[in-house]
Amino acid sequence: SDVPPIFPDNASGRWELANWLTDTSHPLTARVIVNRVWGWHFGRGLVSSTENFGVQGERPTHPDLLDWLARRFITSGWSIKELHRLI
DSSP states (O other): OOSOOOOOTTSOSHHHHHHHHTOTTOTHHHHHHHHHHHHHHHSSOSSSOTTOOSTTSOOOSSHHHHHHHHHHHHHTTSOHHHHHHHO
């Protein structure tokens, strides 16, 4: 989600951050992982600026493919092995 996690004062906040990063309504983490795995397979990611997915980074060459792969990655339970097989 676009709303950042709230970190409790009496805990480290790691749990809240992990849940926020892997929230299905927040696909950025999945897209970054998919892009890196794609790059390992083909030498270049669908987003060539793998270190910058922000507004100053490159646009994806195939945004629909990146989104589809990210959704499949999430529904697979975040399985890297399944992602490699899929790609």
